Every structure is written in structure tokens, then in C-alpha cells.
Amino acid sequence: MAATGQSTAGQPATASDLPPTKFELLKAASGHLKEPLATELENDKPFFTDGAVQILKFHGSYQQDNRDNRQKGREKDWQMMLRLRSPAGRIPVPLYLAMDDLSNNLGNGTLRVTTRQAFQMHGIAKADLREVIGTIVRALGSTLAACGDINRNVMAPAAPFEKGGYPAARRLADQIADLLSPEAAEGSYLDLWVEGDHSYRFKPDKPVREARERQREGALFSGDASEPLYGGTYLPRKFKVAVTVPGDNSVDLLTQDIGLVVFTDPSGRLRGCNAYVGGGMGRTHNKDETFARTADPLGYVAAEHVLDLVQAIAALQRDHGDRQVRRHARMKYLIHDRGIAWFKQELKRYFPYPIRGLQNEPTPRLADYLGWHRQSANLWFVGLPLLCGRLEGERKQGLRKLVETYQLEVRLTPNQDLLLCNIGTPQRSSVRSALAELGFQAPEAPDLLARHAIACPALPTCGLAITESERILPEVLDRLDALLRRLEIEKPVLVRMTGCPNGCARPYMAEIGLVGSGVEQYQLWLGGTPNLTRLASPFLERMPLAELESTLEPLLRGWKAAGGRRSFGEHVAQLGDVAVREALVGC
Secondary structure (H helix, E strand, O other), X not given: OOOEEEEEOOEEEEHHHOOOOHHHHHHHOOOOOOOOXXXXXXXXXXXXXXXXXXHHHHOOEEEEEOHHHOOOOOOOOEEEEEEOOOHHHEEOHHHHHHHHHHHHXXXXXXXXXXXXXXXXXEEEOHHHHHHHHHHHXXXXXXXXXXXXXXXXXXXXXXXXXXXXXXXXXXXXXXXXXXXXXXXXXXXXXXXXXXXXXXXXXXXXXXXHHHHHHHHHOHHHOOOOOOOOOOOOOOOOOOEOEEEEOOOEOOOOHHHOOEEEEEEEOOOOOEEEEEEEEOOEOOOOOOOOOOOOEOXXXXXXXXHHHHXXXXXXXXXXXXXXXXXXXXXXXXXXXXXXXXXXXXXXXXXXXXXXXXXXXXXXXXXXXXOOOOEEXXXXXXXXEEEXXXXXXXXXXXXXXXXXXXXXXXXXXXXXXXXXXXXXXXXXXXXXXHHHHHHXXXXXXXXXXXXXXXXXXXXXXXXXXXXXXXXOOOOOHHHHHHHHHHHHHHOOOOOOOOEEEEOOOOXXXXXXXXXXXXXXXXXXXXXXXXXXXXXXXXXXXXXXXXXXXXXXXXXXXXXXXXXXXXXOOOOHHHHHHHHOHHHHHHHOXXX
């Protein structure tokens, strides 16, 4: 594989000039993501060592400890977080029931919807990990490549609409998930977790099988026949893909490494896709060379070439992404450093087909599908708001009963909400009544601020968290809601919150983004848009959370005085950075 690295931002260096990093050597020596994980699974220690922890990520799990339970001189409360691979957020009935049982019996009793449309399960003991993953695989689920330096869960609109381009978008998300699934590592995965039963391998459709064969040709080929696209060291860093339909930005399209917008003919058959490349949210405090970035438009590609385009872009990133400095390894930095013109020219080595100008798209909106919707002639689905995506207690028990009784498929949204699907017209009344008893009396009308607010888990389990996020988001929203009511402002504001700068809740696209920078202190980002089409800007580095209201009130008063015709984010952008800083208290 002719991979390249960069010793410093923007300074290209070939792989032959620079020694491989410790992490790259670990991946290369892992036997396609098997060791040292396989060996350490057999010991009775409650934790994995660092090398096994890094390989474990490719299998969908992070090792964590509960910081609330730390005591000086005692062993940490080691536990594993496990994440599903569920393209477009689809969770079939058997898999949902298995996850519910596993979380109760071998987890901490909760399930959490992620911002990439998957379930996370927390609190798993190392000794139980094989049983948990094995059960998921036997329920026809998977955790392979939910984490790690590889393509992550492929996003698409969760709504099970059978109209327009929605079926094509879901189908394409499934195909891309199979296309970018690692070939040799899938064998390692099944060897470790289901005793080598390879009957559970992904079974891609004909277009995917044919595209995967082309991974062994020309510049697409990694040089490793066992892992033809990725090679033995996989990608330089994580890789994210989303698919959507024109006008539906539920997937936060511009934050992805690859964003695809499908265009279909009147019968719903895929005609082609607009493609966007180079988005990403992760950054590091006090490292100006790291930054959030929205994707650049690449162009329009005909349907018969879309899968080839996706694997060509992944191969280009494999070969040119930075393998020396991990915080500089995402494709967004490659495009930023080299430019989109260079990227398009280099892409021709991997993708010999035409890329035309973008097709026209309607103004995008942040769709959420909450409330009741007609799915097809005799079927309905209902979208249920789940603040922070956490399922626990009576609600979790009640939803399990509904899923089991009526065999309702579950779909998860990027906004951390949950859809119950395939509800027959005769069942609608009884499902509605059961949901009301669980507190979903009006799922179509949650509180304005809570409707689109999301937060990362942060403390106590995430090892990267600097401060709180999920546990205090409800309080933060209550405080902001009280402020808006006092100012007699009735328009919603898009709020996102994270406990560190890695951006898992995509705070840099919000109208108000709170990014943990110290204990009970947050960077303040302002100026994103409600439809997720523009990056916010940082205005305060370490705002004490206690000063949230006094900091924002002058800007909110100005917004109201301006008539409130624009969104809050648009108002901030119109003011400009200087005026915003002057309005912020203490600046």
C-alpha cells in the first residue's frame, strides 16, 4: 500500500521517509484486528491493556471506568461500552429484544441512542463481553466497525417512508455499509465472538459484490489480498458516511467525510447522487491546527458509479491521510491542506468516471419525524422524543412490551429519538394509549428547546470528558427556557452540548454550542443554523456555566429587538464577530 503521512500540517512526506507510529505498527501486527485482543480475552483480569483496548475499538467497544466510583488505592470500576452497527438506524424486533435483555442482565440497565443512529450499551464487564457480542450477532446484529480507524455506522433518514427517494437512500446506506465492511477483519470478528461461525458474515447484494471485486484492481487495491480496500493498517482515522434525500438534513450531511444526496426517477429508482466531502467535527482545545469543518461539494455522480465513488474516496484517504499525527489524520485536514482541486484531480486515479456539476437541491431542513406519520397505505409510525437518547426505567420496560406485543420495528434518528414502525391501523389506538401512559401524550410537540437539543454522554463513563454534558443538559435547557420566557421570546434555538472538544454531539453546527473546557466551564459557540448548514464560531473559551444567562441575555435581547424574523444563529451571523463580542457580558 502506497500510504503517505505528514510530519507537520501541510508538509507531505512519504511513508518510506517516516517510520510507522506505534499505533500503525499495532494495527499491522494485529493479524487483521485479532491480537492482542484474542489473548487478553482469555485472562481473568477485569480490564484490557492499551494495545488490546485499541484493537477492541474496531470490534465496537470502548473500555471505560465509572469515575463516580473511583476511590484512592482501589481498582477502577472497569466496564465496556458497546456500540451497534445499524445502517440508517434500523433495529429489527429480535435485535431490539436482545439488546433490551442484555442491557438489563449484563449492562447497567439502560440503552442509549447515539448521534449516529445506533444503540450504545454501557456497564458491561470484560468477562461478559463475549456473551454480549455473541448474542447480538446471533440476533443478526453486529458491532464490527462501530468504532476504530474504519468506516463507522452509515447514516440515512430513519423515517420508513415508502415515497420519494427515502427507500433508495436507505438501500444505498445498507449497500455502503456492506461495501466498506472490512473483509479479513470480519473473519477475525466472528472468530472471537461466535467461535468462528462464519455463517453470520454480511451477505451483500450483487452491486456490492461486484464493486468489492473491483477493490482488487488498480489504485483501489491496498496490496493486501485479504483486506483489499483497507490493507493491514486500515484507515488513518475514523471515516463517516451519510446518505439523504433532497431537503432532508436529519443526518447533518455536511459534518461527514462523505455526504450523499440521492436523486430518483418517478418510480423511486436511483438516478445519481450529489456528493460532498471533507466534513468533520473533532478538534482539540488549544491546538489551532485542529478544527471543525463542513464538507465541500464534489459533484454529481450517476447511480451506476456511486459505490465506486465511495470506495475510491476511502482508498484515497487510505493512501494520503496523515498516519503520523492522529489528530491531523481525518480526511477534512487532507482536503484543507491540499485543496479540493487537488483532491478532485487525485481522485481520478481511483475513480475514472465523470463527476458533473451538482444537481439543484431544495433548502435543507432538520427533519425529526416526531409524532404520528403514515408509513404506507395501512401502516403508521410514531416518532418519540428521547432527550439525550437515554432509555431506562418504566419507559424502557413499556417500549419493550410494545415492540414485543405488536412486533414493531425500531428505527433510531441522528437526533437521538426513536421511531416505532409498522403499526397497523387497527393497532394505532392501543399503541397511542400505551404511549400516553409512558409519558408520550403528545410526542409531536416536545418543548421547543428540547426538540432538537442533543448531548454526549460525558461523565462519568467517557474517558475523554472534561466536564458534564448529558446529566446536566435538562437543567441547562430549563434555565434557557426560563430566560426565553422572561424575555418573551417564543422561537426555538438549537442547543448542543459536549463534555469535551471531540464533538460527538456535533456542537459546532448549533446556534448555541457548549463545549466542555474545564470543570463546569464551557467554550461558547454561536451562529450555526437551525438547518445545520453553517459552522458556528467560538466566542468564549471558558465560560462558567453559572454565567450562562447573564452571558447570553444581551444577545437574546438584541435578537428580540431586531424583530426575531431571522433565527438566532442568523442574527448572530448578521451582527458579525465584533458586535457579538461586545454584546457578550465580560468581553
